[in-house]
Amino acid sequence: MASRTRLANDAWEALLSAHARLMKQFAAEDIWQDLSMREYDVLYTLSKCGEPARIGELHRHVLLSQPALSRMVDRLVERGLVERCPDPADGRGVRLSLTEAGREQQRQIGRRHAGSVARALTAELSPDQLRQLATIGWKLAGQPAATGASTSDNKEMAHR
Amino acid sequence: MASRTRLANDAWEALLSAHARLMKQFAAEDIWQDLSMREYDVLYTLSKCGEPARIGELHRHVLLSQPALSRMVDRLVERGLVERCPDPADGRGVRLSLTEAGREQQRQIGRRHAGSVARALTAELSPDQLRQLATIGWKLAGQPAATGASTSDNKEMAHR
DNA sequence: TTCATGTATATGCAAACGCATGAACTGTGA
DNA sequence: TCACAGTTCATGCGTTTGCATATACATGAA
Numbered sequence: 001m002a003s004r005t006r007l008a009n010d011a012w013e014a015l016l017s018a019h020a021r022l023m024k025q026f027a028a029e030d031i032w033q034d035l036s037m038r039e040y041d042v043l044y045t046l047s048k049c050g051e052p053a054r055i056g057e058l059h060r061h062v063l064l065s066q067p068a069l070s071r072m073v074d075r076l077v078e079r080g081l082v083e084r085c086p087d088p089a090d091g092r093g094v095r096l097s098l099t100e101a102g103r104e105q106q107r108q109i110g111r112r113h114a115g116s117v118a119r120a121l122t123a124e125l126s127p128d129q130l131r132q133l134a135t136i137g138w139k140l141a142g143q144p145a146a147t148g149a150s151t152s153d154n155k156e157m158a159h160r
Numbered sequence: 161m162a163s164r165t166r167l168a169n170d171a172w173e174a175l176l177s178a179h180a181r182l183m184k185q186f187a188a189e190d191i192w193q194d195l196s197m198r199e200y201d202v203l204y205t206l207s208k209c210g211e212p213a214r215i216g217e218l219h220r221h222v223l224l225s226q227p228a229l230s231r232m233v234d235r236l237v238e239r240g241l242v243e244r245c246p247d248p249a250d251g252r253g254v255r256l257s258l259t260e261a262g263r264e265q266q267r268q269i270g271r272r273h274a275g276s277v278a279r280a281l282t283a284e285l286s287p288d289q290l291r292q293l294a295t296i297g298w299k300l301a302g303q304p305a306a307t308g309a310s311t312s313d314n315k316e317m318a319h320r
Numbered sequence: 321t322t323c324a325t326g327t328a329t330a331t332g333c334a335a336a337c338g339c340a341t342g343a344a345c346t347g348t349g350a
Numbered sequence: 351t352c353a354c355a356g357t358t359c360a361t362g363c364g365t366t367t368g369c370a371t372a373t374a375c376a377t378g379a380a
Contacts, residue, residue, distance in 0.1 A: 004278070004282055004287060004290075005274065005275075005278040005282075007287060007290040007291065007294070008277055008278040008280075008281035008282050008285075008290055009274050009277050009278060010290075010294045011281060011285075011290045011291075011293040011294040011297065012182075012277045012281060013297075014293060014294045014295075014296070014297025014298045014301060015175065015178065015179065015293060015297045016179075016297075017221070017297060017298065017300075017301035017303065018175065018296070018297040018298075018299075018300035018301045019175065019176075019179050019223075020221065020222070020223040020301075021300065021301050021302055022172075022300060023223055024223065036338090036366095038366095054328080054329095055328075055329065056327090056328065056329085061177070061180065062180070063179075063180040063183055063184065064367080064368095065367070065368050065369080066328085066329075066330095066368095067329085067330075067331080067367080067368070067369080067370095068366070068367050068368065070329060070330060070331090071330085071331090071366075071367085072366085072367095074330090075366095087328095090327095090328080090375075090376075091328095091374070091375045091376080092327065092328040092329065092373095092374060092375045092376070093327095093328055093329075093375090094328085094329070114165065114169050115165075117168055117169050117172045118164070118165040118168040118169060120168075120300075121168035121171060121172060121300070122164055122165075122168050124299045124300055125168075125171075125296060125299065125300070127164060127167060129292070129295075129296050129299075130164075130167040130168055130170075130171045131167065131171075132289070132292045132293075132296065133171040133174060133175060133292075133293075133296050134167070134170045134171040134174045135174075135289075136174070136178070136285060136289050136292065136293050136296075137171065137173075137174025137175045137176075137177060137178040138174045138177065138178075139178075139284045139285065139289075140177075140178035140181065140182060140280075140281070140284055140285070141174060141177035141178045141180075141181050142181055143177065196336095196368095198336095214358085214359095215358075215359065216357090216358065216359085224337080224338095225337070225338050225339080226338095226358090226359075226360095227337080227338070227339080227340095227359085227360075227361080228336070228337050228338070230359060230360060230361090231336075231337085231360085231361090232336085234360090235336095247358095250345080250346075250357095250358080251344070251345050251346080251358095252343095252344060252345045252346070252357065252358040252359065253345090253357090253358060253359075254358085254359070
């Protein structure tokens with residue numbers, strides 16, 4: 001049982017190290033145009049969340065404090081990438097959506113970034129390992145299954 | 161081949177989501193005493209790097225700009241947790257090491273944090289999945305094998 | 321209705337960050 | 351020996367962050 005603790009901590013440290021290394025590698029690439037990776041992350045999340053999305057919803061997916069996120073949205077609105085409308089169903093809330101410019105910039109950057117990600121990960125991992133990582137990651141993220149990786153037979157899913 | 165790209169991107173997104181969720185969860189715990197998770201990360205890294213360590217060495221492991229790291233070390237020195245000495249072998253460099261107080265605080269926090277990590281990961285993942293995550297993570301981190309997880313037979317390692 | 325409590329987002333402010341650059345030193349080739 | 355490019359860390363400065371808190375609305379009970 002103590003070894004189980006050790007196993008878990010080693011796995012977590014490995015995840016953190018992988019995260020740090022790849023984030024640095026991606027950040028160093030010249031594909032981000034005039035926005036930071038965090039800003040891109042918000043645009044990307046917005047495009048995936050299904051717009052219009054609430055700030056609270058964004059906040060569940062982005063590693064930023066709520067006030068920081070609120071102000072980042074300010075800037076993105078000011079730059080014409082995001083629209084902020086009052087929510088007709090809840091006077092406290094706001095509805096966020098990408099503008100056409102925001103969507104377009106997200107797509108441009110996203111295409112290149114997806115290429116970098118694919119190159120970095122497929123260089124190190126087998127297809128089975130990619131599937132394992134997806135399964136494990138989504139599980140830790142609290143999202144049972146996920147997009148499309150579940151279509152292929154993944155023996156490891158037998159572990160629950 | 162396009163599916164391989166998709167597979168890799170799904171795996172990366174899963175990793176990011178897991179990272180964000182768990183980081184928030186850990187950050188919300190009341191175990192960090194008077195330091196931030198980033199500060200703890202520096203103390204932990206210092207304890208693992210083998211002291212005395214160079215700032216550049218720390219910088220390879222911590223997701224912070226070099227100037228930010230330099231100033232964080234300033235603060236940790238000011239608070240008596242880290243010592244900064246000139247490097248006798250290289251007049252440009254500095255040698256960093258934990259003070260006794262720094263080491264002690266790292267250990268205190270580390271014990272509790274390790275418990276949280278173990279609880280969070282073992283709740284979601286099987287021992288095999290923990291081993292898979294460690295193998296995959298260290299590979300992506302650019303560190304071939306790693307601490308102790310390699311002692312157990314891991315069938316997935318056959319994938320290279 | 322009115323009040324109390326809870327939730328969603330915004331704002332004040334000090335601290336921390338990243339980028340560009342500077343200062344100190346190393347190492348190499350002329 | 352000197353000059354010059356490369357490396358290591360620190361500093362100036364504007365921007366962004368997090369914490370605490372305010373504001374505005376929602377919701378439920380009296």
